[in-house]
Amino acid sequence: MTGYRRLDTSMRRGSRTFSWLLTLSICLSTPLQAGDPAVVAVAANFLGTAQRLVDDFARHDGAEVRLVSGSSGQLYAQISQGAPYDVFLSADTARPQRLVDAGLAVGNAVTVYCRGLLALWLPNSAMPPTLQAIQQLSGPIAIANPALAPYGAAAQSSLTQAGLWSSLQPQLVLAQNVTAAHTMVASGNAQAGIVALTTVLASNIDASEYLTLEPPVAPAVEQGAVLLIDSVNNATAAAFFAYLRSSRAQDIISGDGYLVTSDLDGSDP
């Protein structure tokens, strides 16, 4: 009998622990403010900036936004299969446009929330970083895969414009995204790379080691956002989507090295 009683006590203790944990988890998961939280799917290259936007948004508007990051292609595939995201911040405009065309996004146009610039990064070299200087390198040169990453496509177009695309072919190594191209250069595996200016700025690279490739030397990468159709009634999602084009948000975005686009799509909300 004592055995039973002991078991009973330990079970009771277990269930008390369980309910305590349940209460704790409910407390932790309940947002501090009322209103539905919004889930924003963000292209990995913009995650750092998106986190700053979400923090600023929460400070001023008091609403909770959660971020989910991945490659634009992965996020697109998830959204078209019904992933429960409210806003999609892509690294390109083609994928959000496809969602618009498929009727999965609100409205009939993609909002360009920022334009990303490329930088030519040539570390540990006596030569100043120029497109002509990398012709003299013999080692690997990293860019993002033009087929996968908009920053790779922009890098390809800058190399094509400079007449270097075919001559550099044997040396080009393709990373799955622009951040991975940065890692290849940073780890010394590639002698030079065409990477995102924002990453170069965030890693405090010495100004003598990189050259910003501004239009028309390289196209800027337009990054597009859409509000997804199932979230049309989510007030937080709509507010965050509008906030992206506010001057407060655009200041944060340009502070990270992007060109801002408020001038492109007209008015500030």
Place this chain on the structure above:
Amino acid sequence: MIDGAALWLSLQLALTSSLLLLLIATPLAWWLSRTRHRLAPLVEATVALPLVLPPTVLGFYLLLLFSPQSFIGQAWVTLTGSQLTFSFAGLVMASVMYSLPFTVQPLQVAFSAVDRAYLEAAATLGASPWDRFVSVVLPLSKRGYLTAGVLAFAHTLGEFGVVLMIGGNIPGETRVVSIAIYEAVETLDYPSAHGLSLILLALSLLVLWALFGGRRRAEVREMMR
């Protein structure tokens, strides 16, 4: 469009890596199965480590390890004149590290199951240690070798995360089939992705089927004896 070169490269990588793995894993597994050295558990744990690290994380550290700025990467450049990352040789080395536990463990289990009495009998008949290993241990461990080879081959064939980090997507050199499938998915080219995946799956199924069929027949033969 089906990327035949990527499929062929994956097969070459899987075959080269599994052969190398069987060569490397044999002495290691033999030592682990016989030794009472106090460091043996540590060696076993180290061999198992690639199971713990996510492949892209492992790939990231291999990127640092194989870099021409590191000791190993520098030594490779000095020896061969070419860089280890973004090369087929680099992928083979990475695959060997990545699939080592899958090869060592089945061999170690097989070697441990070899009855010492057979070895002692062979020794009294004057067989040298090498002769004992080749004539007694190897035939008795056939099934372990089959499992180890199959696992190493299959695991390398489907390898993705590590190659993604250290490959550089060079056609005919480092662009393996998993990378080609990934690229097709990411560029929304689902027909190519489905085609390549189907071929990869069918091919793997055939290889595994043939090997497991062979193993079953060997078992039956042993029972009849």
